[in-house]
Amino acid sequence: MQLITEAQVRATLTLDAAVQALRQAFLQQGQGLASVLARGRAAATLDGRALMVSAMGAVLPEVLGTKVYSTLNGQFQFVITLFCSKTGAPLATLEANELTRLRTAAATAVAAEALALPESKTLAIFGAGTQARAHAQALLPLRKFERVLVCARSGAGEFAAELAATHGLPAQAVDAQTAASQAEVIATCTRATEPLFDGAWVKPGSFVAAVGSSKPVARELDDALLARAALIAVEWKPAAEGEAGEFKRAAAGVIDPARVAELGALLAAPRPRGERDIVVYKSVGIGLEDVAIAHWIYRRLQGGAAA
Structure with a gap:
Protein backbone atom coordinates (compact mmCIF):
# COMPACT_ATOMS: atom_id res chain seq x y z
CA MET A 1 0.00 0.00 0.00
CA GLN A 2 1.28 3.43 -0.95
CA LEU A 3 1.57 6.46 1.33
CA ILE A 4 0.92 9.67 -0.57
CA THR A 5 2.24 12.70 1.27
CA GLU A 6 0.89 16.23 1.41
CA ALA A 7 3.81 17.35 -0.76
CA GLN A 8 2.89 14.81 -3.43
CA VAL A 9 -0.74 15.92 -3.35
CA ARG A 10 0.24 19.57 -3.78
CA ALA A 11 2.56 18.69 -6.65
CA THR A 12 -0.04 16.54 -8.43
CA LEU A 13 -3.52 17.95 -7.84
CA THR A 14 -4.91 20.93 -9.73
CA LEU A 15 -8.28 22.56 -9.30
CA ASP A 16 -9.23 21.63 -12.86
CA ALA A 17 -8.42 17.99 -12.14
CA ALA A 18 -10.50 18.06 -8.96
CA VAL A 19 -13.46 19.49 -10.88
CA GLN A 20 -13.08 16.81 -13.54
CA ALA A 21 -12.95 14.03 -10.95
CA LEU A 22 -16.00 15.35 -9.09
CA ARG A 23 -18.07 15.86 -12.21
CA GLN A 24 -17.58 12.21 -13.07
CA ALA A 25 -18.24 11.02 -9.49
CA PHE A 26 -21.44 13.03 -9.10
CA LEU A 27 -22.66 11.77 -12.47
CA GLN A 28 -21.98 8.20 -11.32
CA GLN A 29 -23.94 8.92 -8.15
CA GLY A 30 -26.80 10.30 -10.23
CA GLN A 31 -26.77 7.14 -12.35
CA GLY A 32 -26.97 4.92 -9.27
CA LEU A 33 -23.39 3.67 -9.61
CA ALA A 34 -22.03 5.13 -6.37
CA SER A 35 -23.05 5.21 -2.72
CA VAL A 36 -22.11 7.48 0.16
CA LEU A 37 -21.07 6.70 3.73
CA ALA A 38 -22.57 9.28 6.09
CA ARG A 39 -20.31 11.34 8.32
CA GLY A 40 -19.93 10.09 11.88
CA ARG A 41 -18.41 12.06 14.75
CA ALA A 42 -17.20 11.41 18.27
CA ALA A 43 -16.14 14.24 20.58
CA ALA A 44 -14.62 14.69 24.01
CA THR A 45 -12.88 17.30 26.12
CA LEU A 46 -9.65 16.13 27.74
CA ASP A 47 -7.31 18.32 29.79
CA GLY A 48 -8.88 21.42 28.29
CA ARG A 49 -8.52 20.17 24.71
CA ALA A 50 -11.64 19.97 22.53
CA LEU A 51 -11.19 16.75 20.56
CA MET A 52 -13.22 15.19 17.78
CA VAL A 53 -12.74 12.36 15.31
CA SER A 54 -14.89 12.22 12.18
CA ALA A 55 -15.21 9.72 9.34
CA MET A 56 -17.02 9.62 5.99
CA GLY A 57 -16.62 7.75 2.72
CA ALA A 58 -18.00 6.40 -0.52
CA VAL A 59 -18.11 3.46 -2.89
CA LEU A 60 -17.36 4.23 -6.55
CA PRO A 61 -17.14 1.84 -9.51
CA GLU A 62 -13.33 1.53 -9.35
CA VAL A 63 -12.53 2.44 -5.77
CA LEU A 64 -13.96 2.73 -2.29
CA GLY A 65 -12.58 4.60 0.64
CA THR A 66 -12.91 6.58 3.82
CA LYS A 67 -11.81 9.98 4.96
CA VAL A 68 -10.92 10.25 8.63
CA TYR A 69 -9.98 13.47 10.34
CA SER A 70 -9.14 14.84 13.75
CA THR A 71 -10.24 18.15 15.18
CA LEU A 72 -8.20 19.68 17.99
CA ASN A 73 -9.45 23.02 19.29
CA GLY A 74 -10.96 23.79 15.88
CA GLN A 75 -7.92 22.73 13.82
CA PHE A 76 -8.22 19.84 11.35
CA GLN A 77 -5.95 17.06 10.05
CA PHE A 78 -7.24 14.86 7.21
CA VAL A 79 -6.33 11.37 5.93
CA ILE A 80 -7.99 9.32 3.16
CA THR A 81 -7.60 5.58 2.64
CA LEU A 82 -8.48 3.93 -0.69
CA PHE A 83 -9.36 0.31 -1.49
CA CYS A 84 -9.71 -1.40 -4.86
CA SER A 85 -13.34 -2.17 -5.68
CA LYS A 86 -12.32 -5.26 -7.67
CA THR A 87 -10.12 -6.99 -5.11
CA GLY A 88 -10.88 -5.19 -1.85
CA ALA A 89 -7.13 -4.64 -1.36
CA PRO A 90 -5.89 -1.38 0.18
CA LEU A 91 -4.33 0.87 -2.43
CA ALA A 92 -3.10 4.00 -0.68
CA THR A 93 -3.40 6.36 2.24
CA LEU A 94 -3.21 10.06 1.45
CA GLU A 95 -2.49 13.04 3.64
CA ALA A 96 -5.42 15.21 2.63
CA ASN A 97 -5.28 18.76 3.95
CA GLU A 98 -4.59 20.28 0.52
CA LEU A 99 -7.11 17.96 -1.10
CA THR A 100 -9.75 19.13 1.36
CA ARG A 101 -8.94 22.77 0.66
CA LEU A 102 -9.68 22.29 -3.04
CA ARG A 103 -12.51 19.75 -2.96
CA THR A 104 -15.21 22.03 -1.57
CA ALA A 105 -14.55 24.71 -4.20
CA ALA A 106 -14.29 22.07 -6.92
CA ALA A 107 -17.73 20.71 -6.00
CA THR A 108 -19.15 24.23 -6.09
CA SER A 283 -22.86 22.00 0.46
CA VAL A 284 -21.88 20.19 3.63
CA GLY A 285 -19.13 18.03 2.10
CA ILE A 286 -19.52 14.30 1.48
CA GLY A 287 -17.08 11.42 1.26
CA LEU A 288 -17.81 10.92 -2.43
CA GLU A 289 -15.82 14.07 -3.16
CA ASP A 290 -12.79 13.07 -1.12
CA VAL A 291 -12.63 9.52 -2.45
CA ALA A 292 -13.03 10.61 -6.07
CA ILE A 293 -10.25 13.20 -5.91
CA ALA A 294 -7.97 10.90 -3.93
CA HIS A 295 -8.48 8.24 -6.59
CA TRP A 296 -7.55 10.71 -9.32
CA ILE A 297 -4.31 11.52 -7.47
CA TYR A 298 -3.53 7.85 -6.94
CA ARG A 299 -4.08 7.06 -10.62
CA ARG A 300 -1.96 10.01 -11.69
CA LEU A 301 0.92 8.91 -9.51
CA GLN A 302 0.57 5.40 -10.94
CA GLY A 303 0.92 6.79 -14.44
CA GLY A 304 -2.81 6.68 -15.10
CA ALA A 305 -3.18 2.92 -14.51
CA ALA A 306 -6.56 1.66 -13.36
CA ALA A 307 -7.02 0.57 -9.78
Missing part, protein backbone atom coordinates in the same frame (compact mmCIF):
# COMPACT_ATOMS: atom_id res chain seq x y z
CA ALA A 109 -17.63 24.69 -9.53
CA VAL A 110 -19.41 21.55 -10.77
CA ALA A 111 -22.70 22.92 -9.43
CA ALA A 112 -22.15 26.45 -10.77
CA GLU A 113 -21.11 25.20 -14.19
CA ALA A 114 -24.39 23.29 -14.44
CA LEU A 115 -26.77 25.70 -12.69
CA ALA A 116 -25.56 29.33 -12.95
CA LEU A 117 -26.88 31.40 -15.84
CA PRO A 118 -24.35 31.64 -18.72
CA GLU A 119 -24.64 35.44 -18.88
CA SER A 120 -23.71 36.00 -15.20
CA LYS A 121 -21.46 39.07 -14.93
CA THR A 122 -20.90 39.75 -11.23
CA LEU A 123 -19.49 37.35 -8.64
CA ALA A 124 -19.93 38.05 -4.92
CA ILE A 125 -17.92 36.23 -2.29
CA PHE A 126 -18.75 36.36 1.40
CA GLY A 127 -15.61 35.66 3.43
CA ALA A 128 -11.93 36.30 2.91
CA GLY A 129 -10.33 33.10 4.18
CA THR A 130 -9.04 29.91 2.64
CA GLN A 131 -12.36 28.77 1.18
CA ALA A 132 -13.18 32.23 -0.15
CA ARG A 133 -9.90 32.26 -2.05
CA ALA A 134 -10.39 28.72 -3.34
CA HIS A 135 -13.89 29.61 -4.54
CA ALA A 136 -12.68 32.67 -6.39
CA GLN A 137 -10.12 30.47 -8.13
CA ALA A 138 -12.79 27.88 -8.97
CA LEU A 139 -15.63 30.16 -10.06
CA LEU A 140 -13.98 32.97 -12.00
CA PRO A 141 -13.07 30.81 -15.03
CA LEU A 142 -16.63 29.50 -15.40
CA ARG A 143 -18.30 32.68 -16.66
CA LYS A 144 -17.24 35.95 -18.28
CA PHE A 145 -17.37 37.85 -15.02
CA GLU A 146 -16.82 41.58 -15.25
CA ARG A 147 -16.33 42.33 -11.55
CA VAL A 148 -16.03 40.74 -8.11
CA LEU A 149 -17.59 41.94 -4.87
CA VAL A 150 -16.17 40.88 -1.51
CA CYS A 151 -18.00 41.08 1.81
CA ALA A 152 -16.16 39.97 4.94
CA ARG A 153 -15.86 40.93 8.59
CA SER A 154 -12.12 41.45 8.10
CA GLY A 155 -9.66 41.36 5.23
CA ALA A 156 -12.17 42.23 2.51
CA GLY A 157 -10.12 45.09 1.09
CA GLU A 158 -6.93 43.06 0.95
CA PHE A 159 -8.73 40.11 -0.66
CA ALA A 160 -10.37 42.37 -3.25
CA ALA A 161 -7.00 43.92 -4.11
CA GLU A 162 -5.49 40.43 -4.43
CA LEU A 163 -8.28 39.35 -6.79
CA ALA A 164 -7.90 42.46 -8.93
CA ALA A 165 -4.15 41.94 -9.22
CA THR A 166 -4.38 38.21 -9.90
CA HIS A 167 -7.35 38.09 -12.26
CA GLY A 168 -7.31 41.53 -13.86
CA LEU A 169 -10.91 42.26 -12.90
CA PRO A 170 -12.40 45.15 -10.95
CA ALA A 171 -12.86 43.92 -7.39
CA GLN A 172 -14.03 45.84 -4.37
CA ALA A 173 -15.00 45.38 -0.75
CA VAL A 174 -18.70 46.08 -0.21
CA ASP A 175 -21.43 45.65 2.38
CA ALA A 176 -23.73 42.64 2.51
CA GLN A 177 -26.66 44.31 0.79
CA THR A 178 -24.56 45.44 -2.16
CA ALA A 179 -23.01 42.00 -2.56
CA ALA A 180 -26.30 40.12 -2.29
CA SER A 181 -28.31 42.45 -4.51
CA GLN A 182 -25.87 43.07 -7.36
CA ALA A 183 -24.32 39.66 -8.05
CA GLU A 184 -25.68 36.89 -10.24
CA VAL A 185 -23.39 34.33 -8.61
CA ILE A 186 -22.91 34.41 -4.83
CA ALA A 187 -20.65 32.17 -2.76
CA THR A 188 -20.86 32.23 1.04
CA CYS A 189 -17.63 30.88 2.52
CA THR A 190 -17.82 31.93 6.17
CA ARG A 191 -18.07 30.54 9.66
CA ALA A 192 -21.25 32.47 10.30
CA THR A 193 -23.87 30.85 12.49
CA GLU A 194 -26.66 33.24 11.44
CA PRO A 195 -27.79 34.37 7.96
CA LEU A 196 -25.41 36.75 6.23
CA PHE A 197 -28.00 38.82 4.36
CA ASP A 198 -31.70 39.28 3.71
CA GLY A 199 -32.80 36.79 1.07
CA ALA A 200 -35.17 39.40 -0.37
CA TRP A 201 -32.10 41.27 -1.64
CA VAL A 202 -31.06 38.51 -4.04
CA LYS A 203 -32.14 39.28 -7.59
CA PRO A 204 -34.06 36.84 -9.78
CA GLY A 205 -31.90 34.44 -11.78
CA SER A 206 -29.09 34.29 -9.23
CA PHE A 207 -27.10 31.22 -8.25
CA VAL A 208 -26.18 31.09 -4.56
CA ALA A 209 -23.67 28.57 -3.18
CA ALA A 210 -23.61 28.21 0.61
CA VAL A 211 -20.53 26.20 1.65
CA GLY A 212 -19.35 27.62 4.96
CA SER A 213 -20.90 25.21 7.46
CA SER A 214 -21.71 21.53 7.87
CA LYS A 215 -23.19 21.84 11.37
CA PRO A 216 -26.92 21.86 12.14
CA VAL A 217 -26.60 24.89 14.43
CA ALA A 218 -25.07 27.16 11.78
CA ARG A 219 -26.59 28.69 8.67
CA GLU A 220 -25.53 31.33 6.14
CA LEU A 221 -28.84 31.67 4.25
CA ASP A 222 -32.21 32.76 5.65
CA ASP A 223 -35.69 31.39 5.15
CA ALA A 224 -36.59 34.22 2.77
CA LEU A 225 -34.02 33.06 0.24
CA LEU A 226 -34.77 29.37 0.73
CA ALA A 227 -38.47 30.03 0.13
CA ARG A 228 -37.71 32.01 -3.05
CA ALA A 229 -35.42 29.34 -4.53
CA ALA A 230 -36.94 27.44 -7.44
CA LEU A 231 -34.32 24.74 -6.85
CA ILE A 232 -32.13 23.78 -3.90
CA ALA A 233 -29.31 21.53 -5.07
CA VAL A 234 -27.45 19.39 -2.54
CA GLU A 235 -24.66 16.83 -2.72
CA TRP A 236 -26.64 14.10 -0.97
CA LYS A 237 -30.05 14.57 0.61
CA PRO A 238 -29.43 12.65 3.86
CA ALA A 239 -26.32 14.75 4.55
CA ALA A 240 -28.03 18.06 3.80
CA GLU A 241 -31.12 17.20 5.82
CA GLY A 242 -29.07 15.97 8.77
CA GLU A 243 -26.16 18.43 8.84
CA ALA A 244 -27.10 21.71 7.15
CA GLY A 245 -28.40 24.47 9.39
CA GLU A 246 -30.35 25.82 6.43
CA PHE A 247 -32.40 22.62 6.52
CA LYS A 248 -32.41 21.94 10.26
CA ARG A 249 -33.34 25.49 11.27
CA ALA A 250 -35.75 26.38 8.47
CA ALA A 251 -39.32 27.06 9.53
CA ALA A 252 -41.92 24.46 8.68
CA GLY A 253 -42.95 24.57 5.04
CA VAL A 254 -40.08 26.80 3.88
CA ILE A 255 -38.25 24.01 2.04
CA ASP A 256 -40.55 22.05 -0.24
CA PRO A 257 -38.98 18.61 -0.79
CA ALA A 258 -40.04 18.81 -4.44
CA ARG A 259 -37.63 21.72 -4.89
CA VAL A 260 -34.64 19.79 -3.48
CA ALA A 261 -32.47 17.71 -5.81
CA GLU A 262 -29.11 16.01 -5.61
CA LEU A 263 -26.37 17.40 -7.81
CA GLY A 264 -25.67 14.01 -9.36
CA ALA A 265 -29.30 13.61 -10.41
CA LEU A 266 -29.25 17.08 -11.96
CA LEU A 267 -26.15 16.17 -13.98
CA ALA A 268 -27.66 12.88 -15.10
CA ALA A 269 -31.04 14.43 -16.01
CA PRO A 270 -30.85 18.25 -16.16
CA ARG A 271 -33.98 20.20 -15.19
CA PRO A 272 -35.21 23.22 -17.17
CA ARG A 273 -34.11 26.47 -15.49
CA GLY A 274 -36.04 29.70 -15.94
CA GLU A 275 -34.06 32.90 -16.42
CA ARG A 276 -35.62 34.38 -13.28
CA ASP A 277 -35.28 31.23 -11.16
CA ILE A 278 -33.09 31.51 -8.09
CA VAL A 279 -30.99 28.39 -7.58
CA VAL A 280 -29.37 27.58 -4.23
CA TYR A 281 -26.58 25.04 -3.85
CA LYS A 282 -26.06 23.94 -0.26
